[in-house]
Amino acid sequence: MKISIDGMHCQACVMRVRKALEQVHGVHVREVGIGSAEFDAESEKEKAVFDAIQKAGYTPHVSA
Numbered sequence: 001m002k003i004s005i006d007g008m009h010c011q012a013c014v015m016r017v018r019k020a021l022e023q024v025h026g027v028h029v030r031e032v033g034i035g036s037a038e039f040d041a042e043s044e045k046e047k048a049v050f051d052a053i054q055k056a057g058y059t060p061h062v063s064a
Contacts, residue, residue: 001046002038006059009034013058020056024048036063 005017011034018032021039027049028040037060041049053060 002063004061020052
């Protein structure tokens with residue numbers, strides 16, 4: 001799954017989001033960049049992923 005993430009501006013943001021994603025059980029992080037993240041997870045993990053990103057201070061959106 002690939003998502004867009006608002007509010008990321010620097011490498012520290014990237015690391016914060018990566019760490020948040022890595023803490024969600026069952027999520028395998030592929031890549032995190034400024035403004036996006038790509039990961040493997042079951043569809044039922046989507047809410048947990050979005051919650052983790054929001055808790056880290058960013059706003060996730062499903063990429064088209």
